[in-house]
Amino acid sequence: MTSVADQIAGPPLATTVGVAARDALLAQPEAPAIAKPVASERELRLDLFRGMALWLIFIDHLPPNLLTWLTIRNYGFSDATEIFIFISGYTASFVYGRAMRDVGFVVATARILRRVWQIYVAHVFLFTIFLAEISYVATRFENPLYTEEMGIMDFLKEPDVTIVQALLLRFRPVNMDVLPLYIVLMLFLPVILWLMRRSTDLTLALSVALYAATWEFDLYLTAYPNGFWAFNPFAWQLLFVFGAWCAQGGAQRMSRILASSITLWICVAYLVFAFLVTLTWYWPQLSHFMPRRLEQWMYPISKTDLDVLRFAHFLALAALTVRFLPKDWLGLKSPWLRPLILCGQHSLEIFCLGVFLAFAGHFLLAEFSGGTGLHFVISISGILIMSGAAWLFSWYKHSADKSGSKAKATGNADMAGGGA
């Protein structure tokens, strides 16, 4: 690839966003063959990988099973969350950065806030479903083996406090941490974009500084009833801002580094290293091959604070992806990848659906003491339902387009889509 970012950023967004900004952004000296994108072309790679991240997040939210072995977190340090936040930062910056240039700070901010509101409502909706599930489990489930663990249901004794805390994003069930993170990141997007209009590099530098400060001074947000945010926004903003930076031309400037074979080999070596380390997690017999000093230096690999090892792993994966998956790859048009791409194009809706389906799957497995077979069927059905829903959403959108609402700016929100 020339560069991860410029290729990703490329033409696909142009469709929704409008043509004006495109040319500047797309100037890709290294890839002249690509020439000017056709106006109706979307950057399918972004959609593809966001869709893939959504599927993986869904599978990771189910209890471990056969399909879990297909998810990337088993083969390295980073997982689907990194992909999601990066692409979200990228697309949000692309779409709203354009808006900021075309219609000004105030209007762009207003649009961003509307998007934030949508995500917030989605989060509250999911919380309601979660509450129903938990209450059901709490009232029916009595297993003396888990008396202690069931104490977690105590929050149901004071629903007034719990619900208010949930609305404040301070009380979050285990698998619902991503949307609050996304809400906070999007809230700060106007500031990020405003800074980026002055200097993209300065913005990235500030972001790195905040990340470093998070580690140095242990910054975090508290949660209710105790504890902290499972995805620390002070740390995870780095990935979001980095995505935004790539969209604002950073990727293009990195293209020479990304194209070099030294980068290639560093990435490959690091990925192999990460893979070998992860092997020792699943086959503890292997762990005595690990040098002790390395273990002590490396562990624990913090997901909460986006460990540098995780960030580096994501970078290596991204660099290889852009290098070996050109944006005009014919496979992107293949009907087999269509479900993934459709899911990626409706990310907020599909993310929420995925969280809901994971809850439902848990519930079914528990209710029916499901074994591997049921587990597999639930995973596959979940993915089919997500794909079907994505197809339905795009059908809605197309018929809406036909009835003439095309001019509305709503497409933007769609591009900048879902969080997580």
Added chain:
Amino acid sequence: MKFVSGVILGVSLLAGLLTAVSVRAEDAPVPAAPTCEVPDYLLSTDNALPKVAEAIKPGGSLNILVIGSRSSTINVIANASEVAAYPGQMQIALKEKLPSIAVNVSVEIQAKKTAEEVAAGLPKLLESKKPTLVVWQTGTVDAMRSVDPEDFRNGVSEGVVALQEAGADVILINPQYSPRTETMISAPPYLDNLRVVAQEHDVPLFDRFAIMRSWSESGEFDLFTAVHGAELAKQVHNCLGRALSQFIIDAAHPKPVQEN
């Protein structure tokens, strides 16, 4: 169209399967006696228990102190028999395996205390009892309160140092595998950090979580179930106690020297 038919197919498959499963659930078979089988690697550790090794020489006596939260007990409403929980079961199994040794087990339940809080009270606790081995089950309370994993790690680390300074061997036990509460309690950070502390201080870690999960996966125990709870709890604790006794003896016995 393709997707629609795919979805329909998926949903009908699911529906069919659910019917089949619910039929199966109704005539639930009488559970066979558990075999308590645990994969070897879950019971092996690189870290030794020198004081225990000394104590289990013929004629010796082994004093074990189990410190834990409520998951180290079984709360059966009618008869709260302490023997049924894994510490009692471990004692029985150890006595069988070490007939010539006096095995004393005392249990100190520190309900609703985080690792940090428990660690603070350890020196005092050890003054009164002089155990050869302390089995410390921790992590559950911290996970439920989502204590900062770093604070958790420091708490456990402090506790382990205090125990070692008091002259005891230490074994750490991590939380239970609890599939029903997986959507509410996030165990992984605490499991990881316990592993780290165990490594730092050369302490054997009894991986209760992985062991119970392997039982759940192999079908040995149905840990999702809401019914026949009391019997299940007893069987699980019985198996845990036996596995733990095996773990202690293996760790205490010097391993054959390996070429490394």
